[in-house]
Amino acid sequence: MTSAFVNPPVELIAESIDETAVVRMGSTAPDAPIVLLLHGLGSHERDLTGLVPYLPPTFAYVSLRGIYRYVQGYAWLESDIDPAATEKIQASAAAVEAWIAAQQVPVVGVIGFSQGGILGLQLLRRDPRALEWIVQLSGAPFPAPMPGDQALAQVKPPALWGHGGMDPLFDEDRERQVRDFMTAHTTLEEERRPHLGHAVDEVELRAIASFVQRRADERA
Numbered sequence: 001m002t003s004a005f006v007n008p009p010v011e012l013i014a015e016s017i018d019e020t021a022v023v024r025m026g027s028t029a030p031d032a033p034i035v036l037l038l039h040g041l042g043s044h045e046r047d048l049t050g051l052v053p054y055l056p057p058t059f060a061y062v063s064l065r066g067i068y069r070y071v072q073g074y075a076w077l078e079s080d081i082d083p084a085a086t087e088k089i090q091a092s093a094a095a096v097e098a099w100i101a102a103q104q105v106p107v108v109g110v111i112g113f114s115q116g117g118i119l120g121l122q123l124l125r126r127d128p129r130a131l132e133w134i135v136q137l138s139g140a141p142f143p144a145p146m147p148g149d150q151a152l153a154q155v156k157p158p159a160l161w162g163h164g165g166m167d168p169l170f171d172e173d174r175e176r177q178v179r180d181f182m183t184a185h186t187t188l189e190e191e192r193r194p195h196l197g198h199a200v201d202e203v204e205l206r207a208i209a210s211f212v213q214r215r216a217d218e219r220a
Helices: 049-054 087-101 113-128 149-155 171-186 201-220
Strands: 025-026 034-038 060-064 068-070 071-073 106-114 133-139 158-164 188-191
Touching: 025 049, 025 171, 034 049, 034 087, 034 188, 049 060, 049 201, 087 113, 106 113, 106 201, 113 133, 113 149, 133 201, 158 171, 158 201, 171 188, 188 201
Parallel strands: 034 060, 034 106, 106 133, 133 158, 158 188
Antiparallel strands: 025 060, 068 071
């Protein structure tokens, strides 16, 4: 007898961002603009904090926890993405938007890995001026048209897309689809690492640091 592996479902644990799980790093200046760090499936709010020492100290880096539980970690949407089921990604986007609206300083960018990259793009697809820029790592746009896509294509905010050529979640067709979407809707910089899987390496980290530094310089 054979059985197919079924990914466990995600479970909603809160409709808003858990403030007790927010991790703050970087600048402590009261007027420092915020860059959000958004983790991937099954991970947690400390997953991307290792990037911060390499990034410009002028920003405050704030890492959020997903509103869904997934196995022993957290998530922003289902593990198997159904283009017809947008409720979870929209709920996560609304939770992050509410958190952003409550801040006293601007949230200027997002660095998101995998699902975090999907969510970062979703924020821009809901409001193309919600962020000044995005770093999208091993992620993609949610695979369904959104009402804000046309407006986003007009604004075309700066975006860095870092990804691996051996990522098991991206075949050649999906990689091309992501590139086409981001080229049409953002001012794209791409860092493709041919022998990298679903991860970030040192070369990609240098590209992230350079991209974010240029965004800091533009604000200065």
